[in-house]
Amino acid sequence: MDMISGIRDRAAHGERQGAAGPDDRPLLSEELQRQFSLKGRTAVVTGAAGGIGRQAALTFTEAGADVVLADVGEEGLEQTAKLVEAAGGRALVVPTDVGDRAAVNALAVAAVKAHGRLDVWANVAGIIRNSLIVDATPEDVEAVTRVNLWGTYWGIAAAGRAMRNGGSIINVSSAGGEMPAPTLSIYAMTKAGINHLTRCAATELGPKNIRVNAIAPGFTDTPMVQRNWTRPDGTVDEDARDALLEVRAAQSPLHLTATPEDQTWAMLYLASDASRFVTGQVLRPNGGVVMA
Ligand SMILES: NC(=O)c1ccc[n+]([C@@H]2O[C@H](COP(=O)([O-])OP(=O)(O)OC[C@H]3O[C@@H](n4cnc5c(N)ncnc54)[C@H](O)[C@@H]3O)[C@@H](O)[C@H]2O)c1
Structure with a gap:
């Protein structure tokens, strides 16, 4: 038997090097479960009608949170709510256009009214329009900026006001925010803006024990x-x-x-107490296309 097969063989039998018998430790120790648990917490997720936002709602549910689902896609929101309930969780659906400051404030108020607290806020909603700079229309620039940048800005503001016992805000940026490419300028500038907005917000909200971080996904x-x-x-x-x-x-x-889960494991880390010392950071689940 070669060395690699031997290691695989031992692993398949649940044995550790130096251990005499089978490994009867639990899948996760109680301390690990505590660190990554969101039990008893309330998490708002924008962009929750599909994709990464839907999966974030499911991952947070699996970790024990009550989720508040926001998006402009009302049918998709109802489908996500059904999936959350099928996973044993509780979902509140609040149709919301994240570009509308008043609607985002109302979302935060609805979350606190329903659950009495707000602990996690994930700004996932986003859109993309590809165009060469010389061809881009004001409508293209405004539409993408309004959802990606303003939407994240209003989300941070609403969460920052509503979180009373500390919390975690997670913005969804993109590898595109650091990797220049033709036709990506509008989207890329909004995502680069989110990266720096994340750092600015972390300085303002840190004293309230609110951490602000971003993930910058690669192709998912x-x-x-x-x-x-x-x-x-x-x-x-x-x-x-x-x-x-x-x-x-x-x-x-x-x-x-990437699968959506590759992004939401990173989001769970940032949402949970396991990352209590982490703020103002951009975490890059991107397969290594951008390294920093
Ligand atoms: N998929 C990728 O490869 C990738 C890579 C990097 C970053 N991202 C980012 O991840 C986030 C999620 O994207 P996704 O891939 O799941 O795409 P998606 O299109 O599946 O999901 C985006 C969601 O945002 C919602 N949305 C759009 N405008 C909105 C508005 N005004 N108010 C509220 N909700 C609105 C959409 O209805 C949709 O449900 C986005 O911010 C995106 O830029 C995605």
């Missing part, structure tokens, strides 16, 4: 990217999909495309 299989290979009639152009996935995976040393 969600409706946002699936639109690139979905035909107007809803069918999948498999050649276009395979070609784009290959290009994106080739940019990663790991040669991987």
Whole structure:
């Protein structure tokens, strides 16, 4: 037996080097469960009608939180709420346009009214429009800025006011915010803005024990990217999909495309007490396409 197969063999039998018998430790120690638990906490998730936002709601539910789901996509919100309830959780649906400051304030008020507290706020809602700078319209620039940048800004402001016992705000940026590429300028500038907004907010809210961090995902299989290979009639152009996935995976040393869960494990870390000493940071679940 070669060395690698031997290690695999021992691992498959639950044995550790130097240990005589099977490993009867629990899957996670009680201390690890405590550190990553969101039990008894309330988490607002914007962009919760699909993609990373829906998965964040499910991951936070699995960790024990009550979730408040916000999005402009009301049908998708109801579907997410059903998934949360099927997972044993409680979901409050609050249809919200994150570009509307008053609506975002009302979302925070609704969360506190329903659960008496607000602990986690994830600004996930986002849109993308590809255009060369010389061709971009004011409407393109305004639409993307309004959702991605203002939406995150109003979210931080509302959460910062509503969190009474400390908390964690998680913004969703993008690898695009640090990786220049043609046609990405509008989206990229909003995501670069989110990175620095995250740091500024961390300095203001830290004294209230509110941590503010961001994740900057790499290419993740969600409706946002699936639109690139979905035909107007809803069918999948498999050649276009395979070609784009290959290009994106080739940019990663790991040669991987992310699932929404790859993003929400990182979000859970930032939401939980396990990251109590972490603020003003941009965490990069991106397969290594940008390293900093
Ligand atoms: N998928 C990727 O490869 C990728 C990579 C980097 C960053 N991101 C970021 O992740 C976040 C989630 O994107 P996703 O991939 O899940 O895409 P998605 O399109 O599946 O989800 C985005 C959600 O935002 C919602 N939304 C749009 N405008 C809104 C508004 N005004 N108010 C409230 N909700 C609104 C949409 O209805 C949708 O449910 C976005 O901020 C996106 O920029 C995604």
